[in-house]
Amino acid sequence: MSTGSEEGGALRSILPPSRVDDLFGFCGDHAWALLGVGAVVGTLPPVFGLREGYYMTVLTEMYLFAILALSWDLVGGQTGYPSFGNMAFFGIGAYTTAILVKDVGIAFPVAMVGAGLVAVGFASVIGIAVLRLRGHYFAIATLGVLLAAQQVSRVLDITGGASGKILLDVPPGTAFYYLFFGLLIVEMGLVYYLSNTRFGFVLNAIRDDEEKATAMGFNTTYYKTAAWMLAALFTGAAGGGYSLFNTFIDPQTAYNGAWNVELIAMALIGGTGTVAGPVIGAFGLHTIIEIVETAFVGWQLVILGAAVIVTVVGFPKGVVGSLGEYAGEMEYYKRGGMAAGGGEAASDPEAEPEVEAGE
Amino acid sequence: MSEAADADATSGVAEGASPTDEEAVLRTDGVTKRFGGLTAVDGVDIEVHSGEIVGLIGPNGAGKSTLFNCITGTLSADEGRVFLRGRDVTGRPEYEIARAGLGRMFQETRVFGEMSVRKNLLVAAQEGGAGVGSLLRRPDDRLLDRVDELLAYVDLGGLADVRAGRLSFGQQKLVEFAMELMAEPDLLLMDEPAGGINPSMLENLIEYIRRANEDEDATIFLIEHNMDFVMEIADRIYVLAHGERIADGTPAEIQNDQRVLDAYLGRE
Numbered sequence: 001m002s003t004g005s006e007e008g009g010a011l012r013s014i015l016p017p018s019r020v021d022d023l024f025g026f027c028g029d030h031a032w033a034l035l036g037v038g039a040v041v042g043t044l045p046p047v048f049g050l051r052e053g054y055y056m057t058v059l060t061e062m063y064l065f066a067i068l069a070l071s072w073d074l075v076g077g078q079t080g081y082p083s084f085g086n087m088a089f090f091g092i093g094a095y096t097t098a099i100l101v102k103d104v105g106i107a108f109p110v111a112m113v114g115a116g117l118v119a120v121g122f123a124s125v126i127g128i129a130v131l132r133l134r135g136h137y138f139a140i141a142t143l144g145v146l147l148a149a150q151q152v153s154r155v156l157d158i159t160g161g162a163s164g165k166i167l168l169d170v171p172p173g174t175a176f177y178y179l180f181f182g183l184l185i186v187e188m189g190l191v192y193y194l195s196n197t198r199f200g201f202v203l204n205a206i207r208d209d210e211e212k213a214t215a216m217g218f219n220t221t222y223y224k225t226a227a228w229m230l231a232a233l234f235t236g237a238a239g240g241g242y243s244l245f246n247t248f249i250d251p252q253t254a255y256n257g258a259w260n261v262e263l264i265a266m267a268l269i270g271g272t273g274t275v276a277g278p279v280i281g282a283f284g285l286h287t288i289i290e291i292v293e294t295a296f297v298g299w300q301l302v303i304l305g306a307a308v309i310v311t312v313v314g315f316p317k318g319v320v321g322s323l324g325e326y327a328g329e330m331e332y333y334k335r336g337g338m339a340a341g342g343g344e345a346a347s348d349p350e351a352e353p354e355v356e357a358g359e
Numbered sequence: 360m361s362e363a364a365d366a367d368a369t370s371g372v373a374e375g376a377s378p379t380d381e382e383a384v385l386r387t388d389g390v391t392k393r394f395g396g397l398t399a400v401d402g403v404d405i406e407v408h409s410g411e412i413v414g415l416i417g418p419n420g421a422g423k424s425t426l427f428n429c430i431t432g433t434l435s436a437d438e439g440r441v442f443l444r445g446r447d448v449t450g451r452p453e454y455e456i457a458r459a460g461l462g463r464m465f466q467e468t469r470v471f472g473e474m475s476v477r478k479n480l481l482v483a484a485q486e487g488g489a490g491v492g493s494l495l496r497r498p499d500d501r502l503l504d505r506v507d508e509l510l511a512y513v514d515l516g517g518l519a520d521v522r523a524g525r526l527s528f529g530q531q532k533l534v535e536f537a538m539e540l541m542a543e544p545d546l547l548l549m550d551e552p553a554g555g556i557n558p559s560m561l562e563n564l565i566e567y568i569r570r571a572n573e574d575e576d577a578t579i580f581l582i583e584h585n586m587d588f589v590m591e592i593a594d595r596i597y598v599l600a601h602g603e604r605i606a607d608g609t610p611a612e613i614q615n616d617q618r619v620l621d622a623y624l625g626r627e
Binding site for chain 1: 455457458493520525
């Protein structure tokens with residue numbers, strides 16, 4: 001790949017890599033404070049009168065997609081197992097809440113926790129089977145899981161068959177706003193914390209070289225399944241909230257394959273393997289989709305496809321990943337490879353400045 | 360480093376010979392592996408004792424890497440047993456054998472390319488095992504200090520926060536070596552550590568391996584094609600040809616062994 005020294009000269013003078021590096025350093029040092037500020041800011045719109053209507057719905061959906069994208073990234077980005085079946089957890093969660101609230105008469109918050117747990121149980125069983133597969137095979141198998149789950153809900157009586165379930169007596173819009181927002185903040189905090197523990201390092205190690213991770217003594221199946229179950233917990237709980245938010249659930253909305261593509265696109269555009277990336281991607285892409293949907297009806301999938309292509313070709317690491325690369329591009333040269341060690345290495349007639357290894 | 364290879368090897372034997380009465384770190388007992396009609400490894404017995412550096416040489420296709428794979432559990436041996444510190448690990452899953460104290464450096468250098476050098480070392484630390492508690496805590500200061508110490512040891516201190524994939528091949532090799540030291544395995548298997556690195560780096564690597572052996576009590580079993588390297592560094596050497604162990608002894612003995620010379624020159 002190019003080192004980008006020629007192109008982007010204007011960008012380089014306005015926003016030098018060192019400035020971006022400082023920004024990354026600042027975010028890293030104050031991550032918890034930033035999350036706290038975000039949490040406070042996020043609670044404000046309803047306080048200042050935004051309680052219903054179009055913008056309220058858009059914001060709520062934005063948080064919902066951020067949860068889904070961040071959950072997908074836990075397995076798809078951090079662990080390197082791109083799943084096309086995450087919406088299966090969502091659908092299972094959605095139906096669980098719908099059934100528990102409507103047919104069993106359980107309170108909504110309890111039902112939502114139940115939705116998360118049922119999704120986790122489902123993930124643990126499915127995970128042991130599909131997480132043995134890698135790459136394309138894993139992607140296809142997870143897609144199969146999604147389609148199978150959709151078909152099952154179409155056939156069963158308890159799920160209302162193909163016509164689905166209508167849910168009345170739902171809480172007000174602000175309840176869902178705070179619900180999804182709270183869930184998102186909790187998940188961001190959790191994923192951020194985990195990404196700095198050895199558990200998070202092992203997930204990244206599996207992504208980079210699973211055989212090496214195994215040779216180092218990690219039972220990778222165990223770690224992959226744990227990450228997959230955590231993703232299912234949040235995706236299932238989000239689905240559980242969605243069925244009442246939407247007041248209606250049927251196989252098509254619960255197991256929405258197009259959403260599955262959207263949330264992958266969000267994670268890719270924002271930057272996989274990071275906490276901020278999928279959230280930024282979800283906010284950005286959902287805004288674009290909303291604008292397109294109102295201004296150019298029917299074109300949203302075309303725009304979505306174009307956005308994915310531009311991202312994959314132009315910024316394969318997404319917004320956050322590409323910025324990180326840009327910020328760190330001089331790191332290796334600045335620190336000067338072997339020369340950095342000083343000492344005895346410096347006295348060697350070092351015939352080894354082939355610094356291009358990774359590029 | 361200026362000492363003659365022979366003199367060096369003799370002193371190594373003296374050191375390696377002392378702890379023979381204790382249980383061998385690694386012992387294979389008649390390990391055999393067949394691929395269809397081909398017997399890749401044929402009834403090989405090997406012992407590696409604590410504190411030793413043992414070499415494994417042989418012509419291409421002699422079964423060296425296959426033997427390694429049988430020891431690590433990547434392949435399951437058709438016959439024979441593998442013991443680590445007296446514990447029978449034959450047929451155990453690869454990750455379990457690794458956790459029992461076996462480290463491995465691959466022939467093609469393998470680091471976690473998208474992670475920083477520091478994280479590569481942190482993930483390698485075996486301390487605390489796979490317990491949920493230690494996995495869900497942030498690495499403590501002692502662990503971080505150990506990472507700095509080991510990176511300084513292989514002269515990569517300045518590159519701790521650089522993505523490992525950006526490093527040169529030789530540097531990645533050193534990162535991988537530091538990762539293995541981080542894990543403090545009872546036994547480290549190295550598959551051609553000298554492969555593909557330049558002469559000056561090789562000098563450094565010899566020094567690092569020797570210091571790890573002396574200062575960190577690392578026991579090392581290595582496959583090597585670079586004869587100068589293996590003769591200089593190994594206390595003892597096993598020779599494989601056609602899957603069979605045809606010789607073993609000190610580097611000096613191996614260099615003068617007619618069967619070894621025949622095997623390398625292609626005579627039966």
